[in-house]
Amino acid sequence: MSRIFSGVQPSGNLHLGNYLGAIRNFVGLQDDYECIYCAVNMHAITVWQDPEALRNNTREVAAAYLAAGVDPKRSIIFAQSTVAAHAELAWIFNCVARLGWLNRMTQFKEKAGKNRENASVGLYAYPNLMAADIMVYKATHVPVGEDQKQHLELTRDIAQKFNNDYGTETFPLVEPLIFGAATRVMSLRDGSKKMSKSDPSDYSRITFTDDRDSIAKKLRKARTDADPLPETEEGLKDRPEAANLVGIYAALADLSKQEVLSEFAGAPFSTFKPALTDLAVEKFGPIGEEMKKLMADPAHVDAILKEGAERAAALAAPVLAEVKEVVGFIHP
Ligand code: TYM
DSSP states (O other), X not given: OOEXXXXXXXSSOOBHHHIIIIIHHHHHHXXXXXXXXXXXXXXXXXXXXXXXXXXXXXXXXXXXXXXXXXXXXXXXXXXXGGOTHHHHHHHHHHTTSOHXXXXXXXXXXXXXXXXXXXXXXXXXXXXXXXXXXXXXTTOOEEEOOGGXXXXXXXHXXXXXXXXXXXXXXXXXXXXXXXXXXXXXXXXXXXXXXXXXXXXXXGGGOOBTTOOHHHHHHHHHXXXXXXXOOOSSGGGGTTOHHHHXXXXXXHHHHTOOHHHHHHHHTTOOHHHHHHHHHHHHHHHTHXXXXXXXXXXXXXXXXXXXXXXXXXXHHHHHHHHHHHXXXXXXXXXX
């Protein structure tokens, strides 16, 4: 059976990259798969989170899923910390994964920065918890942006080592689903950095809460080069900022980059940016509006999260029981 799992960290500043790279793709998958979508608040606390903000941001991730079109009747929406099986399996995976594997994780290196000694142990073990999120449901497919690819490869390594060590076929080997024209949206200020929740500059990203004015202002200030748009994708090579804006346009308009270039070939950014602003306001604006409406009724969001947690826990329980049996934990 095929099952989808994915998660988004409730660490604030949900942005267009999260939407185009992941959340938007969650919606269509509901037609073909059983889908489980999580606000991964245990991952969020691997770096400091203000407790009140964390609570609010957890609801906000759920509201973003709903606003984008995830249907809570068909799909499960819940907060990671409310299903204890994630943490239990993560511990077992801490004992399966090897230090050498985690040492290769580029996201840890980026997030820990120069001061590695001061990073939390949780930040280091982060990918093991992510593997547990997925494997506790025996999920087979995971829709994510490109930056999560390495973590999913590690998930496969952990599953395979577990199966080998114990001589079982407990876990499936998960497949990443990375699709769309914007699998890696870059910062509006620097085409060599990905758009991220933690960038100190708010001008680097378009967020779910931005209104028309701020979307327009951010795109107006977005860094570009001085040349007009090229005729072919080949012409975007070595023009990361131009490539990024064309990719965003393509994703929002459901076109290929080549189709966008065919329309705008030769146009200066002074023409392209206002067109992109209109498109972003038309396609992304209503989702932010809907998210804000949902946030005005936190009890409604909480009820969805509660029901989702119950359904998720019921799916996780037999998997965790099977794993405990395999590992040799006793039943008291
Ligand atoms: P997070 O919260 O950083 O990002 C959530 C999703 O958004 C995608 N994404 C992007 N896509 C395109 N361009 C960007 N600039 C961009 N920035 C982020 C991410 O790839 C992700 O799909 N580790 C995960 C959360 C997680 C998870 C999981 C995901 C925890 N457990 C299990 C899948 C399955 C993360 O930090 O995502």
